[in-house]
Amino acid sequence: MAGKTGGAKVRKPVSEPQKADLIGFYRDMLLIRRFEEKAGQLYGMGLIAGFCHLYIGQEAVVVGVQSILEPDDQVITGYRDHGHMLAAGMTSRGVMAELTGREGGYARGKGGSMHMFSREKNFFGGHGIVGAQVPLGTGLAFSNRYKGTDAVCIAYFGDGASNQGQVYEAFNMASLWKLPVVYVIENNQYAMGTSIARASAETELFKRGISFEIPGEEVDGMDVLAVRKAAAKAVQRARDGDGPYILEMKTYRYRGHSMSDPAKYRTREEVQDVREHRDPIEMLKKKLLDAKHVTEDDLKKIEAEVREIVNDSAQFAQDSPEPDPAELWTDVLVESR
Amino acid sequence: MTDILMPALSPTMEEGKLAKWLVKEGDTVKPGDVIAEIETDKATMEVEAVDEGVISKLMVEAGTEGVKVNAIIAQLSAEGEAPKPKANGKAKAAKVDAPPQAVAETPAVEAKAKNDGHRLRAPEQKVAAAEGLHDPTLPEGVTYKKTAVRDALRDAIAEEMRRDERVFLMGEEVGQYQGAYKVSRGLLEEFGDRRVIDTPITEYGFAGLGVGAAFGGLRPIVEFMTFNFAMQAIDHIINSAAKTLYMSGGQMGCPIVFRGPNGAASRVGAQHSQDYSAWYGHVPGLKVLAPYDAADAKGLLKAAIRDPNPVVFLEHELMYGVEFDVPEVEDFVLPIGKARIRREGTDVTLVAHSRMVKFALDAAEELAGIGIEAEVIDLRSLRPLDTETVIESVKKTNRIVCCEEGWRFFGVGAEIAAAVVEHAFDYLDAPPLRVAQKDVPLPYAANLERLSLPNAQDIVEAAKKVCYRETE
Numbered sequence: 168m169a170g171k172t173g174g175a176k177v178r179k180p181v182s183e184p185q186k187a188d189l190i191g192f193y194r195d196m197l198l199i200r201r202f203e204e205k206a207g208q209l210y211g212m213g214l215i216a217g218f219c220h221l222y223i224g225q226e227a228v229v230v231g232v233q234s235i236l237e238p239d240d241q242v243i244t245g246y247r248d249h250g251h252m253l254a255a256g257m258t259s260r261g262v263m264a265e266l267t268g269r270e271g272g273y274a275r276g277k278g279g280s281m282h283m284f285s286r287e288k289n290f291f292g293g294h295g296i297v298g299a300q301v302p303l304g305t306g307l308a309f310s311n312r313y314k315g316t317d318a319v320c321i322a323y324f325g326d327g328a329s330n331q332g333q334v335y336e337a338f339n340m341a342s343l344w345k346l347p348v349v350y351v352i353e354n355n356q357y358a359m360g361t362s363i364a365r366a367s368a369e370t371e372l373f374k375r376g377i378s379f380e381i382p383g384e385e386v387d388g389m390d391v392l393a394v395r396k397a398a399a400k401a402v403q404r405a406r407d408g409d410g411p412y413i414l415e416m417k418t419y420r421y422r423g424h425s426m427s428d429p430a431k432y433r434t435r436e437e438v439q440d441v442r443e444h445r446d447p448i449e450m451l452k453k454k455l456l457d458a459k460h461v462t463e464d465d466l467k468k469i470e471a472e473v474r475e476i477v478n479d480s481a482q483f484a485q486d487s488p489e490p491d492p493a494e495l496w497t498d499v500l501v502e503s504r
Numbered sequence: 505m506t507d508i509l510m511p512a513l514s515p516t517m518e519e520g521k522l523a524k525w526l527v528k529e530g531d532t533v534k535p536g537d538v539i540a541e542i543e544t545d546k547a548t549m550e551v552e553a554v555d556e557g558v559i560s561k562l563m564v565e566a567g568t569e570g571v572k573v574n575a576i577i578a579q580l581s582a583e584g585e586a587p588k589p590k591a592n593g594k595a596k597a598a599k600v601d602a603p604p605q606a607v608a609e610t611p612a613v614e615a616k617a618k619n620d621g622h623r624l625r626a627p628e629q630k631v632a633a634a635e636g637l638h639d640p641t642l643p644e645g646v647t648y649k650k651t652a653v654r655d656a657l658r659d660a661i662a663e664e665m666r667r668d669e670r671v672f673l674m675g676e677e678v679g680q681y682q683g684a685y686k687v688s689r690g691l692l693e694e695f696g697d698r699r700v701i702d703t704p705i706t707e708y709g710f711a712g713l714g715v716g717a718a719f720g721g722l723r724p725i726v727e728f729m730t731f732n733f734a735m736q737a738i739d740h741i742i743n744s745a746a747k748t749l750y751m752s753g754g755q756m757g758c759p760i761v762f763r764g765p766n767g768a769a770s771r772v773g774a775q776h777s778q779d780y781s782a783w784y785g786h787v788p789g790l791k792v793l794a795p796y797d798a799a800d801a802k803g804l805l806k807a808a809i810r811d812p813n814p815v816v817f818l819e820h821e822l823m824y825g826v827e828f829d830v831p832e833v834e835d836f837v838l839p840i841g842k843a844r845i846r847r848e849g850t851d852v853t854l855v856a857h858s859r860m861v862k863f864a865l866d867a868a869e870e871l872a873g874i875g876i877e878a879e880v881i882d883l884r885s886l887r888p889l890d891t892e893t894v895i896e897s898v899k900k901t902n903r904i905v906c907c908e909e910g911w912r913f914f915g916v917g918a919e920i921a922a923a924v925v926e927h928a929f930d931y932l933d934a935p936p937l938r939v940a941q942k943d944v945p946l947p948y949a950a951n952l953e954r955l956s957l958p959n960a961q962d963i964v965e966a967a968k969k970v971c972y973r974e975t976e
Contacts, residue, residue: 200535201535207552210511211509211551212511213573223536241720272753274753275753278753283752284748284755284756291716294744299744302708302710302712302715303713303715303740303744304716305713306712306713306716306720307717307720308716309716309717309722313672313722314720314721333709333712336704336706337709337712339709340703340704340706340710343704423549426513427514498749499788500789500813501757
């Protein structure tokens with residue numbers, strides 16, 4: 168992340184994570200959390216507007232999955248996308264400046280929180296229409312197959328999106344044509360304010376592929392190592408040409424659906440319980456300390472380094488100017504001549 | 505010392521009530537700890553600490569109403585041993601107008617550089633300039649071949665697939681069945697099932713999959729059996745294909761063609777008979793083409809497939825079997841955005857596209873018999889729209905009738921009439937008139953269907969009206 172854990176990796180087999188990997192995961196999750204807290208703060212100050220969906224609580228999912236991807240694999244997700252962009256190696260500065268709608272943002276301020284892209288990092292959005300990323304990601308997988316590469320597309324979506332019809336249209340074609348796509352369902356238990364039990368007849372979402380012959384499994388989405396292990400298997404399967412796979416990540420978001428969500432649909436105790444007992448960052452921290460991979464001092468250093476990156480990006484996002492008025496008219500069409 | 509500010513729950517919130525403190529002075533907090541609750545008339549929210557430190561002072565008492573957003577509500581002092589990063593969250597008052605300054609790191613540099621050469625100029629108040637766009641000059645002694653529109657379309661697809669490996673065709677029944685309207689006849693045999701792909705009946709899904717494939721570097725041609733079924737897919741056509749280039753600051757082009765028959769067929773009732781010209785013509789980020797004859801169908805479809813943008817290509821079922829002369833030249837590509845004057849005239853301008861061009865030409869013939877010389881403009885491209893050709897014509901004829909097969913409400917004719925009024929008001933000798941489908945869903949009964957759809961006679965009557973001639 169931010170150039171620290173990226174870089175070329177040996178393609179298969181995915182190795183057991185070493186000490187440096189574990190520390191990297193910790194740092195990456197912490198960066199996402201601190202980044203999101205800062206985004207929330209900037210939102211509160213009126214510097215970020217519109218919809219702003221924070222990823223706090225779900226960090227282990229994206230960090231675990233991204234840890235086994237190759238640079239040419241593609242990633243696509245919905246609107247709760249800041250964590251995915253950071254994990255895909257996009258810069259905190261570019262993401263934060265897009266949140267503030269400034270020239271230094273990934274879309275020069277024209278996309279905002281829900282619509283950000285990086286061709287360079289193979290991050291294909293950032294899509295604001297719930298579920299749209301599923302057929303789009305399946306199409307990216309189709310392009311891999313067509314071009315004869317062994318790249319895999321990861322399509323992330325939530326428990327809410329899993330009730331959209333287009334998801335199943337995509338499932339059908341992906342399985343029919345054995346496309347190299349892994350569907351990662353981030354089941355954070357609430358589709359906006361509606362709990363999964365109130366919205367889904369079948370709440371075990373990993374079973375949603377059964378009628379399309381897509382296998383799936385439930386994964387503890389709060390445990391970055393469990394996520395990594397499951398993702399490694401699913402991605403390898405897709406890479407080998409055996410078709411799509413569904414990973415249902417059981418996770419939890421601590422914050423509201425968006426910044427303007429009063430979160431009256433769940434109790435504070437419920438949130439607090441997850442924070443205290445299942446927090447992905449705290450759990451990994453404990454593992455690192457127990458195994459004596461790090462000392463408290465090491466952790467403080469990481470914390471300081473992360474904070475520096477986040478503060479720097481917040482400063483950049485405020486200092487970067489608003490886009491030039493001429494930007495209003497650019498990028499509507501690609502001029503062919 | 506770090507100031508903790510009153511946060512906004514929404515972009516419109518100006519003040520709120522600090523309902524409750526959940527910490528007291530001297531408490532140590534870390535990021536994510538809930539420190540207070542605030543309320544507005546709409547919601548209650550928790551305020552979380554963003555920085556680590558000790559609450560040194562609570563500045564606003566619990567229960568205080570009308571606390572302004574960004575007012576300092578508490579102060580936090582950093583813990584002694586915590587390393588203090590240089591920009592440590594010194595909360596600044598919200599300033600939306602940050603001073604412009606050099607950008608040290610711009611992630612979109614590459615994309616920006618790529619697009620610098622071709623910024624769009626603000627076209628809003630200008631007549632769309634189709635200057636410089638010309639149909640290719642055909643060589644002397646060129647021969648023509650009688651070709652049905654469906655075969656001209658097939659030839660265009662086949663030629664482009666031979667030319668560019670990235671081009672593929674997908675849709676319902678395009679392969680083994682040879683196309684519901686036989687447009688893709690022979691393509692499966694020539695290109696195989698890797699490039700001619702039969703999809704399940706799943707418009708929303710395969711439209712999205714096609715857009716994803718375009719993002720992935722391919723050049724999909726997505727066939728809808730009819731554009732009526734594309735309503736299920738319109739979300740991807742507009743939200744995913746048309747808007748993403750803009751939302752990505754120029755990074756994510758989407759070279760894709762959505763094509764298929766549009767408009768009324770024959771006796772298939774309301775759900776299978778609708779003209780979507782105005783629907784797609786409305787959307788920035790799309791190009792929209794609606795050719796009339798076989799040569800234009802071929803030349804424009806080839807241009808559409810080569811275009812780096814999403815193109816909606818509206819064909820007409822009732823035109824598929826009609827034969828026209830197509831020039832026998834290699835690589836016949838037409839410019840997108842240029843209307844064609846199909847018949848020159850001095851007394852009234854008739855503007856039409858797709859199958860309505862036929863009715864406009866028939867009407868012009870009849871009008872000539874009573875001494876009215878009509879100029880017939882075939883728009884060919886609806887977005888970009890060649891308003892310039894239309895306006896130049898009106899400056900000559902001083903009268904215009906806009907013809908379209910779709911409903912008149914918010915339609916193509918309305919757009920053209922508005923452009924003419926805006927840019928050639930002083931030249932008009934009569935108010936612009938529109939000929940369009942009656943404002944009802946298309947009926948099934950033969951007589952009612954006839955009454956609903958516009959025809960040559962309707963155009964003749966409208967032309968006579970703007971020429972102030974006796975009408976029937």
